[in-house]
Amino acid sequence: MTQLDARPRAGDTVRGSAPADGGVRDGVRNKGLGGNSVGLMGSAVIGISTVAPVYCLTSTLGSTAGEVGVQMPAVFLAGFLPMLLVAFAYRELNKVMPDCGTSFTWTVKAFGPRVGWMCGWGLVIATIIVLSNLAGVATSYFWLLAGEITGSGQVAALDDNKAVHILTCLALIAAATAISYRGMTATKGVQYALVGLQLVVLALFVAMALQKADSGDFASSVDFSWSWLNPFAVQSFAAFTAGLSLSIFMFWGWDACLTANEETTGSEKTPGRAALIAMVVLVGSYLATGIAAQMAVGSGGSGPGLANPDTSDNVFAALAGPVMGPGLGVLLFVAVLASAAASLQTTFIPVARTVLAMSAYQALPASYAQVHPRFRTPGRATVTAGVATGVFYTVMTLVSEHVLVDTIYALGLMICFYYALTAFACAWYFRAELTRSARDLVFKGLFPVVGGILLGAVFGKTLYDMWDPAYGSGSAVFGVGSVFVIGVGLLLLGLVLMTVMGRRSPAFFRGEVLTKETPALIVAD
Numbered sequence: 001m002t003q004l005d006a007r008p009r010a011g012d013t014v015r016g017s018a019p020a021d022g023g024v025r026d027g028v029r030n031k032g033l034g035g036n037s038v039g040l041m042g043s044a045v046i047g048i049s050t051v052a053p054v055y056c057l058t059s060t061l062g063s064t065a066g067e068v069g070v071q072m073p074a075v076f077l078a079g080f081l082p083m084l085l086v087a088f089a090y091r092e093l094n095k096v097m098p099d100c101g102t103s104f105t106w107t108v109k110a111f112g113p114r115v116g117w118m119c120g121w122g123l124v125i126a127t128i129i130v131l132s133n134l135a136g137v138a139t140s141y142f143w144l145l146a147g148e149i150t151g152s153g154q155v156a157a158l159d160d161n162k163a164v165h166i167l168t169c170l171a172l173i174a175a176a177t178a179i180s181y182r183g184m185t186a187t188k189g190v191q192y193a194l195v196g197l198q199l200v201v202l203a204l205f206v207a208m209a210l211q212k213a214d215s216g217d218f219a220s221s222v223d224f225s226w227s228w229l230n231p232f233a234v235q236s237f238a239a240f241t242a243g244l245s246l247s248i249f250m251f252w253g254w255d256a257c258l259t260a261n262e263e264t265t266g267s268e269k270t271p272g273r274a275a276l277i278a279m280v281v282l283v284g285s286y287l288a289t290g291i292a293a294q295m296a297v298g299s300g301g302s303g304p305g306l307a308n309p310d311t312s313d314n315v316f317a318a319l320a321g322p323v324m325g326p327g328l329g330v331l332l333f334v335a336v337l338a339s340a341a342a343s344l345q346t347t348f349i350p351v352a353r354t355v356l357a358m359s360a361y362q363a364l365p366a367s368y369a370q371v372h373p374r375f376r377t378p379g380r381a382t383v384t385a386g387v388a389t390g391v392f393y394t395v396m397t398l399v400s401e402h403v404l405v406d407t408i409y410a411l412g413l414m415i416c417f418y419y420a421l422t423a424f425a426c427a428w429y430f431r432a433e434l435t436r437s438a439r440d441l442v443f444k445g446l447f448p449v450v451g452g453i454l455l456g457a458v459f460g461k462t463l464y465d466m467w468d469p470a471y472g473s474g475s476a477v478f479g480v481g482s483v484f485v486i487g488v489g490l491l492l493l494g495l496v497l498m499t500v501m502g503r504r505s506p507a508f509f510r511g512e513v514l515t516k517e518t519p520a521l522i523v524a525d
Contacts, residue, residue: 101357
């Protein structure tokens with residue numbers, strides 16, 4: 001590995017030259033990543049893969065139905081709206097600052113180093129939580145699939161052995177870390193096949209679920225109603241916000257398109273377009289699958305119903321055979337395993353590149369700015385993320401039997417935190433330009449602010465609700481809901497680490513390294 005040196009300081013000479021068209025107004029620091037490695041389609045595929053649509057559906061379809069009943073499709077749309085508005089903020093910021101630090105870099109330039117550092121921490125810790133859950137789901141489906149293939153219930157039951165489960169999980173994390181370590185080209189090739197498999201199997205599931213609904217094979221089948229798309233029909237505001245938090249989780253990860261911006265052809269525009277493509281594909285997949293599944297088995301809490309507490313945390317495991325039959329049902333197991341494994345690999349992209357940027361701008365120790373000379377990836381940051389994921393999942397699995405449910409609920413808090421900050425950063429950063437045209441007002445001001453307000457409201461309501469031990473899995477720590485302990489505890493840990501870094505790297509926290517006025521370095525060709 002080679003260590004990047006000469007980190008930028010106020011007044012540094014700009015390396016390279018700005019484009020003639022002024023497309024990169026504030027520029028980015030050349031961090032040594034492999035440029036022009038990904039195009040529009042590859043970037044969109046990475047965004048879809050990071051979200052892991054099949055994994056998200058199997059882990060949250062039942063939980064969402066349990067919160068809001070038949071209004072599940074409406075909540076999917078409600079979760080899509082703020083994400084779409086925030087995506088416009090990302091697009092506008094990326095046009096002028098295509099920096100792999102994304103939320104961290106942009107919020108530092110808008111609000112200063114401390115707010116920006118916490119925003120970066122929110123992204124990093126949210127990604128670690130997702131990586132750990134992805135590894136857990138991939139492990140479970142690995143053994144379920146092995147049991148289906150061998151026809152042995154004993155093989156499938158190996159997943160219930162905690163030692164076997166953890167060791168398998170750690171092996172999958174190590175494999176995903178190794179692929180990510182080798183660069184974007186290796187990542188892109190794997191993802192085309194895995195994302196294509198997911199979408200094809202989802203389409204097949206939707207078609208067969210609709211056929212089951214039409215034939216009335218399940219006593220719990222229900223006819224489609226347009227009222228399912230009415231969010232105001234949800235029984236209570238608390239149920240709506242709980243469902244919305246889960247829905248927002250289902251869209252998390254599209255911004256991986258942006259964190260790979262320094263490695264993307266046309267870094268100013270391509271990542272933003274790719275993010276919007278990924279969002280449209282995701283909302284279409286979620287609505288089609290949610291409606292078809294609900295028509296087939298209903299959203300009740302018993303039998304094959306989506307909200308059955310015995311199966312709601314892994315819906316596809318329960319519906320694969322009944323909906324698709326024993327032969328084709330195996331494809332759904334394969335799709336979930338492929339979804340979790342693919343996302344496990346691509347989710348290293350945002351966390352490693354955010355840590356790289358934070359290190360390059362002196363917000364984290366300099367060692368994390370190391371880039372592999374051959375693969376041109378943030379090697380040290382990628383390996384550290386892999387180790388952190390393995391440790392986090394192992395500890396949480398040993399401590400809590402409901403780690404998957406509680407960390408997913410806590411994840412919604414982290415997502416709302418850093419997405420909302422980034423949305424507000426867009427409006428504040430461009431505040432002097434909002435009166436130039438109607439387009440600037442809408443895309444740089446109105447949309448980001450509305451998106452930030454919506455996510456901020458979800459953050460506040462979720463924070464209030466999660467104090468109750470009944471929120472999430474129902475477990476508690478000294479009478480306080482474990483989801484609250486996990487979510488708030490991780491944010492407080494960020495404050496502690498920021499204080500430590502403030503002593504080790506005072507220049508960054510004095511605003512001498514990265515501010516709106518500081519000349520940033522342009523990416524070298």
